[in-house]
Amino acid sequence: MAVHSFQEHFDSLIDRDITIEPKDWMPDDYRKTLIRQISQHAHSEIVGMLPEGNWITRAPSLRRKAVLLAKVQDEAGHGLYLYSAAETLGITRDEMYNQLHSGKAKYSSIFNYPTLTWADMGAIGWLVDGAAIMNQVPLCRTSYGPYARAMVRVCKEESFHQRQGFEIMLTLAKGTEIQKKMAQDAFNRWWWPSIMMFGPPDAESPNTEQSVRWKIKRFTNDELRQKFVDVTVEQTKVLGLEMPDKDIKWNEARGHYDYGQINWEEFWNVVKGNGPCNKQRLDARRNAWDEGKWVRDAAMAHAEKRKARTAAVKAA
Amino acid sequence: MNLAYTLRLADDALIIGHRLSEWCGHGPILEQDIALTNTSLDHLGRARSLYQYAAEQFNAMGTEEKKNYFSSVAIQNMVSAGETLDEDDVAYLRDGWDFKNLLLLEQPNSDWAYTVARSFYYDTFNFFFFSELQNSSDTTLAAVAAKSLKEITYHLRWSSEWVVRLGDGTEESHKRMQQAINDLWMYTGEMFVMNDADKDAVQKGRGVNLDELKPKWMERVQSILDEARLTLPAATWMQSGGKDGKHTDNLGYILAEMQFMQRTYPGMKW
Amino acid sequence: MTNDKLNIIKNEWPLWEVFIRSKAGLDHKHAGSLHAPDAQMAIENARDVYTRRMEGVSIWVVESKHIQASDPGQSESMYDPASDKIYRHPTFYDLPDEVKYM
Numbered sequence: 172m173a174v175h176s177f178q179e180h181f182d183s184l185i186d187r188d189i190t191i192e193p194k195d196w197m198p199d200d201y202r203k204t205l206i207r208q209i210s211q212h213a214h215s216e217i218v219g220m221l222p223e224g225n226w227i228t229r230a231p232s233l234r235r236k237a238v239l240l241a242k243v244q245d246e247a248g249h250g251l252y253l254y255s256a257a258e259t260l261g262i263t264r265d266e267m268y269n270q271l272h273s274g275k276a277k278y279s280s281i282f283n284y285p286t287l288t289w290a291d292m293g294a295i296g297w298l299v300d301g302a303a304i305m306n307q308v309p310l311c312r313t314s315y316g317p318y319a320r321a322m323v324r325v326c327k328e329e330s331f332h333q334r335q336g337f338e339i340m341l342t343l344a345k346g347t348e349i350q351k352k353m354a355q356d357a358f359n360r361w362w363w364p365s366i367m368m369f370g371p372p373d374a375e376s377p378n379t380e381q382s383v384r385w386k387i388k389r390f391t392n393d394e395l396r397q398k399f400v401d402v403t404v405e406q407t408k409v410l411g412l413e414m415p416d417k418d419i420k421w422n423e424a425r426g427h428y429d430y431g432q433i434n435w436e437e438f439w440n441v442v443k444g445n446g447p448c449n450k451q452r453l454d455a456r457r458n459a460w461d462e463g464k465w466v467r468d469a470a471m472a473h474a475e476k477r478k479a480r481t482a483a484v485k486a487a
Numbered sequence: 488m489n490l491a492y493t494l495r496l497a498d499d500a501l502i503i504g505h506r507l508s509e510w511c512g513h514g515p516i517l518e519q520d521i522a523l524t525n526t527s528l529d530h531l532g533r534a535r536s537l538y539q540y541a542a543e544q545f546n547a548m549g550t551e552e553k554k555n556y557f558s559s560v561a562i563q564n565m566v567s568a569g570e571t572l573d574e575d576d577v578a579y580l581r582d583g584w585d586f587k588n589l590l591l592l593e594q595p596n597s598d599w600a601y602t603v604a605r606s607f608y609y610d611t612f613n614f615f616f617f618s619e620l621q622n623s624s625d626t627t628l629a630a631v632a633a634k635s636l637k638e639i640t641y642h643l644r645w646s647s648e649w650v651v652r653l654g655d656g657t658e659e660s661h662k663r664m665q666q667a668i669n670d671l672w673m674y675t676g677e678m679f680v681m682n683d684a685d686k687d688a689v690q691k692g693r694g695v696n697l698d699e700l701k702p703k704w705m706e707r708v709q710s711i712l713d714e715a716r717l718t719l720p721a722a723t724w725m726q727s728g729g730k731d732g733k734h735t736d737n738l739g740y741i742l743a744e745m746q747f748m749q750r751t752y753p754g755m756k757w
Numbered sequence: 758m759t760n761d762k763l764n765i766i767k768n769e770w771p772l773w774e775v776f777i778r779s780k781a782g783l784d785h786k787h788a789g790s791l792h793a794p795d796a797q798m799a800i801e802n803a804r805d806v807y808t809r810r811m812e813g814v815s816i817w818v819v820e821s822k823h824i825q826a827s828d829p830g831q832s833e834s835m836y837d838p839a840s841d842k843i844y845r846h847p848t849f850y851d852l853p854d855e856v857k858y859m
Binding site for chain 1: 501505508509511512513514515516517518519520521524525527528531532534535538574575578579598599651652653655656657659660663741744745747748749752755756757
Binding site for chain 1: 768772
């Protein structure tokens with residue numbers, strides 16, 4: 172078979188919505204784009220454990236503590252599913268970690284913001300997980316099989332995350348004055364970073380067009396962002412909180428809410444490492460990894476010793 | 488009336504659950520981060536069942552008896568106002584001296600070896616303890632014991648395997664594991680001290696005779712340490728006090744963190 | 758393959774494939790993968806990672822390197838021959854409506 176026929180075969184699978192599997196031929200750029208996107212997604216889950224993990228020991232009730240702990244644990248699980256999906260493309264988890272720890276790989280910038288009050292647990296669940304779900308649900312139909320299957324599992328588990336976040340916000344919003352203040356303050360701080368989560372505007376998003384064509388992405392950044400704004404405005408009414416963006420206004424002609432100017436300068440700065448917690452987050456990940464090395468090595472050494480002993484017994 | 492006994496078991500569960508939860512997001516490898524969090528959630532779940540039962544027993548007491556049962560001002564105010572306690576009040580509003588958990592469980596995580604050693608000593612104890620507690624004449628405690636035993640059986644497997652893995656792994660891991668086993672040894676004696684709450688519970692057929700547990704615990708610990716090529720620490724002074732509310736510095740910091748929301752914003756629902 | 762650096766990583770725990778029986782009577786189904794130093798921990802990790810929501814009653818693990826897979830390039834010769842053997846499928850046969858439960 173000539174090379175061009177591999178390409179044609181691949182294109183026809185994509186066109187017919189047939190998933191690509193690990194051993195199928197795929198263009199190099201498709202593989203590279205997937206590795207970048209999936210590992211970035213996995214890193215986001217792992218780094219994303221930190222801002223919320225910050226409140227596990229301080230959760231205000233035993234029920235909230237258990238829920239939060241289970242939720243942060245789920246994020247570890249999601250990271251694991253995604254790393255596994257990326258591993259089917261010929262990269263190891265250790266390599267991906269190296270890319271994260273060296274600063275070469277990116278993760279979602281939202282996790283470079285601090286969690287200042289308990290209400291942040293509500294705002295993260297409601298807004299950050301809400302935005303993530305909006306990004307992730309279409310990915311359950313993404314063209315690469317292992318990624319799509321990992322996302323199905325992630326989405327199934329993710330649904331409780333947003334609900335518990337909204338429940339926290341609702342409890343606070345209907346609570347005492349100070350609780351309401353907490354909720355509004357968290358909303359104000361998390362709103363803009365949340366809508367930045369969908370990435371740069373389509374006009375400035377170099378990878379979007381190709382990714383949409385390959386059905387790695389199913390919607391553009393701006394499409395998803397608009398959808399998120401529309402549903403969040405409605406949910407805010409239920410909470411009885413104020414939208415942090417004064418320019419939010421229903422646009423009859425578009426059938427969508429218009430929203431204010433996003434501060435992209437801040438976005439790019441946080442991406443580049445100038446956010447309030449970039450260093451802290453990476454340090455935490457590096458420390459966990461470096462300090463865990465002797466543990467991982469010991470487990471390997473023990474497994475090898477055991478194998479050798481079993482072999483020796485069999486030989487005797 | 489089994490309140491003191493119930494509370495102590497609840498405190499043990501909460502404090503070890505708290506310590507293990509500190510690992511979440513910081514474990515040596517993703518798979519074990521997840522595994523340890525499952526264990527933490529088991530302990531936390533047991534703590535909740537026991538605190539709910541403790542609150543129930545407390546609420547059933549006469550007003551006079553309630554007034555001075557806990558010295559915490561926050562709880563005394565609730566009692567004076569005629570309010571009842573729930574699991575969160577019991578966990579978040581008691582002062583340090585009213586916590587009766589084992590000193591072992593409040594010791595810091597330090598590293599994976601200390602965390603494993605602490606869990607190993609406690610899981611081994613728990614396994615034999617809850618096996619017996621299933622026979623308690625207190626049906627609530629017996630039911631909690633039956634459910635917990637399944638979880639604890641798994642905890643014990645996890646911690647025993649890690650003791651063996653680290654003890655018989657690399658030179659470094661062997662050294663670290665032996666150090667942790669040695670350093671925490673002085674806190675193991677307290678598990679078998681029969682204080683008034685223990686004696687009372689045993690006499691009424693509700694509790695577990697700790698004297699009978701000790702040889703079983705020792706045998707099991709010895710056999711795992713042998714497998715791990717580790718040495719059982721020499722007999723030494725055993726530090727106790729947790730069961731009587733006399734703690735190490737660690738508990739104060741744990742409570743300051745854990746109770747801060749409830750103490751700062753009293754009477755609110757979260 | 759884009760990957761030319763596999764050799765620089767030493768001592769990574771091997772990769773395992775996890776298969777889970779979701780309830781008695783069903784087949785084990787591929788659930789995902791994970792890393793573990795040995796089979797024993799692979800099973801325990803699988804329990805902790807893939808059955809947190811009561812997804813399983815039985816677990817199989819196999820080290821990923823031991824999985825032998827068919828070549829998708831040969832899929833025409835592997836699977837297409839089965840496509841004209843519809844007589845293997847029960848719906849190929851017309852039975853009178855009176856015959857039930859067959």
